[in-house]
Amino acid sequence: MRSFAPDYELRTPGALAEALALLAHEPGQWKPMAGGTDLMALFEAGRLESKRLLNLQRLGELKGIEISEGQVSIGALTTYSEIRRHAELAREFPLLAQAARETGGVAIQNRGTLGGNIVNASPAGDSLPPLLVYEAELELVSARGARRVAYAVFHRGYRLMDLAADELLARIHLPRLGAGWRHYYRKVGGRRAQAISKVCFAGLLRSDSVRIALGAVAPTPVRCYRTEALLSGRQSSGDLIRAARDELQREISPIDDMRSTERYRRRVAGNLLEEFLRAV
Amino acid sequence: MPCVVGRSVARKEGRRKLSGQARYVDDLSLPGLVHGVTIRSAVPRGRLRDIRFGGDIPWDEFTVVTAADIPAENSVASILADQPFLVESEIRHAEEPVLLLAHPDRDMLEKARRAVELDVEPLPAVLSMDASGDVIQSYQIEKGDVDAAWEQAHLIVEGEYRTGAQEHLYIEPNGVLAVAAPQEGVTVWGSMQCPYYVHKALVRLFGLPDDKVCVIQCETGGGFGGKEDYPSIIAGHAALLAWKSGRPVKMVYDRAEDMAATTKRHPSRTRHRTAITGDGKLLAMEIDFSIDGGAYATLSPVVLSRGTIHAAGPYNCLNVRIRSRAMATNTPPNGAFRGFGAPQSLFAIERQMDRVARAAGLSPEEFRRRNFLAEGDATATGQVIREKLDLGGLMDRAFQLSDYHARRERFARQNRESSVKRGIGFACFMHGAGFTGSGERTLASVAGVEATSAGRVRVLAASAEIGQGANTVLAQIAAEALGIDYDLVDVAPPDTAAVPNSGPTVASRTTMVVGKLIESAAIGLKKTLMAAGLLGEVYSTRQFRAACRDYVALYGPLRSFSQYQAPPDIRWDDERFRGDAYGAFAWAVYVAQVAVDMVTYETRVEDFVAVQEVGRVVNPVLAAGQIEGGVAQAIGWALYENVVWRDGRMANARMTDYLVPTAADTPPIRVVFVENGYPHGPSGAKGIGELPMDGPAPAIAGAIENALGIAVDRLPILPETLEQALG
Amino acid sequence: MAEKIEIRFRVNGEDRAVRCWPMSRLLDVLRRELGLTGVKEGCGEGECGACAVLMDGELVNSCLIPAAQADGADILTVEGLSAGEELHPIQQAFLEEGGAQCGICTPGMVLAAKNLLDRNPAPEEREIREALAGNLCRCTGYVKIVDAVRRAGR
Secondary structure (H helix, E strand, O other): OOOOHHHOEEEOOOOHHHHHHHHHHOOOOOEEEOOOHHHHHHHHOOOOOOOEEEEOOOOHHHOOEEEOOOEEEEEOOOEHHHHHHOHHHHHHOHHHHHHHHHOOOHHHHOOOEHHHHHHHOOOOOOOHHHHHHOOOEEEEEEOOEEEEEEHHHOEEEOOEEOOOOOOEEEEEEEEOOOOOOEEEEEEEEOOOOOOOEEEEEEEEEEOOEEEEEEEOOOOOOEEOHHHHHHHOOOOOOHHHHHHHHHHHHHHOOOOOOOOOOHHHHHHHHHHHHHHHHHHO | OOOOOOOOOOOOOHHHHHHOOOOEHHHOOOOOOEEEEEEEOOOOOEEEEEEEEOOOOOHHHOEEEOHHHOOOOOOOOOOOOOOOOOOOOEEOOOOOEEEEEEEOOHHHHHHHHHHEEEEEEEOOOOOOHHHOOOEEEEEEEEEOOHHHHHHHOOEEEEEEEEEOOOOOOOOOOOEEEEEEEOOOEEEEEEOOOOHHHHHHHHHHHHOOOHHHEEEEEOEOOOOOOOOOOHHHHHHHHHHHHHHHHOOOEEEEOOHHHHHHHOOOOOOEEEEEEEEEOOOOOEEEEEEEEEEEEEOOOOOHHHHHHHHHHHOOOOEOOOEEEEEEEEEEOOOOOOOOOOOOOHHHHHHHHHHHHHHHHHHHOOOHHHHHHOOEOOOOOEOOOOOEOOOOOOHHHHHHHHHHHHOHHHHHHHHHHHHOOOOEEEEEEEEEEEEEEOOOOOHHHHHOOEEEEEEOOOOOEEEEOOOOOOOOOHHHHHHHHHHHHHOOOHHHEEEOOOEOOOOOOOOOOOOOOHHHHHHHHHHHHHHHHHHHHHHOOOOOOOOOHHHHHHHHHHHHHHHOOEEEEEEOOOOOOOOEEOOOOEEOOOOEEEEEEEEEEEEEEOOOOOEEEEEEEEEEEOOOOOOHHHHHHHHHHHHHHHHHHHHHOOOOEEOOEEOOOOOOOOOOOOOOOOOOEEEEEEOOOOOOOHHHOOOOOOHHHHOHHHHHHHHHHHHHOOOOOEOOOOHHHHHHHHO | OOOOEEEEEEEOOEEEEEEEOOOOEHHHHHHHHOOOOOOOOOOOOOOOOOOEEEEOOEEEEHHHOEHHHHOOOEEEOHHHOOEOOEOOHHHHHHHHHOOOOOOOOHHHHHHHHHHHHHHOOOOOHHHHHHHOOOOOOOOOOOHHHHHHHHHHHO
């Protein structure tokens, strides 16, 4: 264990207002902690720079899944297990449930949260491509009030977010999907469980439109608008798939790293796109 | 008389493992305990100029040990004496230990570790086997006349095969607890496979008489060879801190340190040149086998020797030349890992046999049938097979269980239309049990049994239970030989002060060699009781107990020991590397079925059949457990486990980044044992611990070749590898 | 520098109070403060599952839980599974099937099995393997672990 525990403060506000007041008073000083799966792993590796942590676990406003006519609202502290177990959510947004099932293992799913996955901002986050294709909207709160940001523009660069120093991610809103969508999700990791994505693909298709998002192939999770535009409303064919594969390569920028290679990621991303188009 | 051998009796220490009561070294504590940590070089080669103690650390609270504090010899007892416990000035590999710190607070210790700066003048480093000219050890085996044979060849086929490093990843990291004082001596408890190896190392380090050093193995959470010789180093380190501080010292590695700094499986490169006749018979084999030993010799000479001897596989060939060498590089020294060189060389020969078969226009199966060793044939070292050997029969059994032919045909049809390509492949191999050649004779192991005043029996051996079932099997053998209930037999904890040196817990020797000694000792104990008139020819367990109690009351302690005697018909020439390399070989044929996903290039092992002839099965559940575990570990080596090197250091030294298969990745594994009693094994048993490591990788490579039509000759076979090979 | 906190929680059916750092790992609190050495450390990264305990009825990796987040929780470790000398049926099944070899992964593995069987009393093989995928074993190849869970489920 490579950190000196006494150096780390952790505060547990009892209510959201208290948490926001602290963040307003000392912006940038407190690192919010949800389930802790990411932050504790960094802590144990001796790489958690923030020495002051804000435990969000008592904040009820950040919990719960609410279904209303136009949207589903998921609290930032919703765990992967809770997502998996929520029948309506799983039925309407199956890619999110599937991503939750493939993240880590059961013990990680019981603690890891959707909000934590978003603000950890790893380009390889498993739930992030589904959020992009489901066109999620994030609700950010602070002592100054609340605002909404389209998830599509939330990530500005590698681990850079449109999240102010005094703000917390409170809820994730998913607009209800109409009928007729086909869903596709595939995570490619080094093994079947407990693996960080090498490539992650989420796709939705309906007669008149297509949505494609990938993870682990760019500094942020990426929605591939140009590839979508090429495909939208067009009849599938070998030529079209080939053209789409080429366009996709222009929209992603994978790298060589410890886990995999640029070459592999490019090829597999293209294969996943093709599998998606042929399957749906 | 109860029959114990051959039954799946419950694991001796099973209850305490299941209930959480088992005590591994990190569960132990002593009053006044301090924790120890090692400061290591980040540079693969250099000269140590200075050590700086920086930061905001209360250094006066710490014990600091450097090479200058070593009482006697700064040399880790091994085959050569080339490895120091602590760097003096020359650094030969990254992670090499330079100094040691101790402090009562484990967290403060970690803070201090980061505040030590090593000033090292870097020197050019050799980081790969191919770039090294430094030979640690070399061997040459000659059989027949290879050079003349090329002339008569109908066909000559060449191939090169490589395997990568593998990390043991026992779930319990290395750890020890030491107390030491110049007047009293040294006592160490720890996670280890060989208490007497550690004992020898500490004797030399401290210059103490044998009886002043005591080493006790605690419950150990896996070894696989990774705790064969490495514990000598961590034990020495903890003992040095204890010696200097006057306090008990516990040293337990965290996962990153254990992965990066301790031994791994030797990477290998094998080159094959094979000549066959017109009717598909082996005419000549020339094999060049190299392994990367890392910076110090450690066990490389013997890993090399075992790999060399197994390099020609279970095949009959009259003309064989094997040249082998262990090369030194500036990387952390490699060491024992289940199989010990044989998985590497057997991977190569099996892949080569497939390659030759293909070139000859024969099926992999047919080619092998024409060339299997049989009774009366001689191996590459000239060892004549003196037992019934039916490799063809084992192969048939494995094919039948795995539905090999039907599936091969079905996959060929289905693969045309499918984005998941299936294949089925197999490997044929053997594994010698016990130390190579004259090794067992040199060890001259001793083991015994004791009858206690309570009327129970204790097994006295230094064999370490590391999960393989040693406690259980030795107790079964003793119970069988004594004709008593298994529950009456206990196994004494391996404590060098209390048990004889029955040799290391390695080389698939515990059941076969140590078990035989226990069997003999037990028979001796029984005879003593009979000779004393306390036991009749026929008796119950209760009567046996009474006899023990009576004997001890009348005459004092009752102990019976047996020392290893080499079977008379075993002859080995160390100089020329010829003769009977092993007392017994276990023989096997494994079949692997894979599914390769052409979208992601991932290979999944879907089904696995393991058929082996092992002499006699002492405990079916434990024996099957060994095979299943070894198969899974070899599946890991073949498909998942990749050590990433950067500047001579393991860059992916975390479980997140070095992947072993989970329960969701491994297949059902069907295990079949064939029995053919080995006369010198207890109840006919041979050794099996390492055998299952040898077969899966080549079987999987063969299955992938069957699925995709491409030959893959390197391990690990990652999805990235296949994507690249498919082009 | 933080200040120590007092956490109050229920461990193996008993109410306990411990003083520790807010970021002390639950793993260390259980092992060092409460002497529950049946909870094992295999990796300190949340990858191997050796440290797994049940917290409020759910399987979690105790190495990833800061003590402050365990305040008020109900924890079950392997020691709480057996009642004195009597093994829990899951432990008994592991013993009979050979599901434990070196034993270091066993405490976490047994609790993962309980976590599954509490929710799914008669799981299929695929479900067992998925439920145990976060618990690494290097000894068994998982075969007899799966057999033990199946047996315990019957």
